[in-house]
Amino acid sequence: MNARLFALATAFVALVSVPYWVPGIYYVNVASQILFYAVFALGLDVLVGYGGLVSLGHAGLFGVAAYTTGYLLQLGLGHPVAILAALMVGVGSMAVYAVLSLRSTGIGFIMITLALGEILWGLAYRWISVTGGDNGISLHTRPEPFGFSLSDAVTFYYATLIIFLFSLGIMAVMVRSPFGAALMGTRDQPRRMNALGYHVWAIRFWACLLSGLLTSISGIMFVYYTQFISPQTLALTSSAEVLLMVISGGAGTLLGPIVGAALVVAVKTVVSGFIERWNFLLGAIFVAIVIMMPEGLVPGSARLWQLMWRKKSLPSKVVATEAKP
Amino acid sequence: MSFWLVLAVNSITFGGLLFLLSAGFSLIFGLMRIPNLTHGSLFMLGAYVGATLVVGMLGFQFNFWLAAVLATLTVAALGALIERLLLRRLPGDQLAQVLVTLGLSFMAADFCLMMWGGDPLSVATPSELGGFARFGAVAFPIYRLAIIAIATVFAIALWLLLDRTRLGAMIRAGVDDPAMARVVGIRVSQLFTIVFALGAGLAAFAGIIGGPILSVYPGLDQDMLPLALVVVILGGSGSLLGSFVGSIVVGFIYNFGQALLPELAYFVLFLPMLLVLLLRPQGLFGRHMP
Numbered sequence: 039m040n041a042r043l044f045a046l047a048t049a050f051v052a053l054v055s056v057p058y059w060v061p062g063i064y065y066v067n068v069a070s071q072i073l074f075y076a077v078f079a080l081g082l083d084v085l086v087g088y089g090g091l092v093s094l095g096h097a098g099l100f101g102v103a104a105y106t107t108g109y110l111l112q113l114g115l116g117h118p119v120a121i122l123a124a125l126m127v128g129v130g131s132m133a134v135y136a137v138l139s140l141r142s143t144g145i146g147f148i149m150i151t152l153a154l155g156e157i158l159w160g161l162a163y164r165w166i167s168v169t170g171g172d173n174g175i176s177l178h179t180r181p182e183p184f185g186f187s188l189s190d191a192v193t194f195y196y197a198t199l200i201i202f203l204f205s206l207g208i209m210a211v212m213v214r215s216p217f218g219a220a221l222m223g224t225r226d227q228p229r230r231m232n233a234l235g236y237h238v239w240a241i242r243f244w245a246c247l248l249s250g251l252l253t254s255i256s257g258i259m260f261v262y263y264t265q266f267i268s269p270q271t272l273a274l275t276s277s278a279e280v281l282l283m284v285i286s287g288g289a290g291t292l293l294g295p296i297v298g299a300a301l302v303v304a305v306k307t308v309v310s311g312f313i314e315r316w317n318f319l320l321g322a323i324f325v326a327i328v329i330m331m332p333e334g335l336v337p338g339s340a341r342l343w344q345l346m347w348r349k350k351s352l353p354s355k356v357v358a359t360e361a362k363p
Numbered sequence: 364m365s366f367w368l369v370l371a372v373n374s375i376t377f378g379g380l381l382f383l384l385s386a387g388f389s390l391i392f393g394l395m396r397i398p399n400l401t402h403g404s405l406f407m408l409g410a411y412v413g414a415t416l417v418v419g420m421l422g423f424q425f426n427f428w429l430a431a432v433l434a435t436l437t438v439a440a441l442g443a444l445i446e447r448l449l450l451r452r453l454p455g456d457q458l459a460q461v462l463v464t465l466g467l468s469f470m471a472a473d474f475c476l477m478m479w480g481g482d483p484l485s486v487a488t489p490s491e492l493g494g495f496a497r498f499g500a501v502a503f504p505i506y507r508l509a510i511i512a513i514a515t516v517f518a519i520a521l522w523l524l525l526d527r528t529r530l531g532a533m534i535r536a537g538v539d540d541p542a543m544a545r546v547v548g549i550r551v552s553q554l555f556t557i558v559f560a561l562g563a564g565l566a567a568f569a570g571i572i573g574g575p576i577l578s579v580y581p582g583l584d585q586d587m588l589p590l591a592l593v594v595v596i597l598g599g600s601g602s603l604l605g606s607f608v609g610s611i612v613v614g615f616i617y618n619f620g621q622a623l624l625p626e627l628a629y630f631v632l633f634l635p636m637l638l639v640l641l642l643r644p645q646g647l648f649g650r651h652m653p
Contacts, residue, residue: 092461138637141640141644145396149595152400152589153596156585156588157629157632160589160628160629161627161629161630163629164627164628165627166626274588275469278465281462317469318474320466320469322470324462325449325467325470328459328462329459332456332459
């Protein structure tokens, strides 16, 4: 347990000191991106990993929060109003999503969320009088909470870090809470949970709202970071990208989505400097991970690590059965 | 009056194309229990391959119908390969199968962009079906009427295939109860390949004959896939009648929506889906929940 605490402390120090050890401002911005995408991935992980509900429409929610922020700022409202309204609209949209898609689980859930996400994309693309269509909406300012101007990359990074730690805290509490246990129960044995007197639908609904809250938070961070939002953000590719973050890192873990977000953002940033065909690579990585490492990097490496350690201490018979899958 | 009539004919035409697209989607969904997210890409690939042959990019201009047949066969073969080489490796793991089709759809979209560039390709209407048919004061493009006829023929042929042949009986058995179908000696996994290839071929065929109306452009896949999804959610999975009715409904809503509320055309589609999900979640003609 002490080793774990030490690792956490090291990670915390590393995160706080990012602006001092990365080579330049460009990388501080990449770090900010990783952090708000990690919040997004954590939000999706609530459903995918802990609830067993795979959503392919989350980019729609992310985009709704971002568009609301942009649209209200364009109308001349202040940052606090825009942010609060965006959170409410984002969580409200998730509630609509949930009511419609929780009618089924598994493949049905994927299909309905996918269709809803595509409808939001179509709305962003065609409802030109509100969304500006393909031209999107540009933001001209970032907020200045307590007098710190977020226009500065380093300040923005620290704001993102605070929000990231806050979201991670929510997730850690949720996972260890009775609610988290109940949610995992509905994932593994919905009928037994029902028989035990749990309201399976309600548990899933609250999980959806939590997911919607984290997604909206990251959507707002995104729109302040890029200061621009266009329909491309809501496209199926974006939903798939964040799902890739969750799955590649390891669904149902806290660390997995963060590692996945870092991996996807890093690959995207590095690769897009060399080739235009990011989508092709995204698709190929997706197919490769699903076929070869379906459990994700974090559980996959953890298993490998355990395997290596046990090889020394346990009789070979156990190792042989362990190594089988 | 004539405006509404023309709009209605256009809606039925579009519904016919949607039927060709979604019948395969629905069958694959019914049998394999996965929404095939490459379906839009197969439609687009069919359209691109057909357009390439018709326009004469290979140095020789093919006849439109010959090109349609060749494109259909090519994409059907590709569908069979996808099923055999990739989906087959993940037996029973539907989530993984869906994700693989999603990954493939991105690769296909980028592949098309790389091969054919970003500019739309327009496909000429086959010359024998050019011109208009006049009924009183209203003129309808003959090609659109032909698409309605083709879709009707395909609907009847598919119904005969599913309802009157041995293969159709086996597919229906597989849709209703795959485990029991296996027990009585039906090779369900072989059916998977056949149905996947059939669905891919139908989608590609819809893509090429839709070419003169919709033209062929990057993003066509993303435009068509949600429509197929909505059709199947409306009509119910694995039901031919369901995808037929669903396609016509979606064709009408989409076309009338575009004419009357162009900004919200996509959103209006949401309403019937919402109603069906609330009142009859298995779809109008579906037999079991997805």
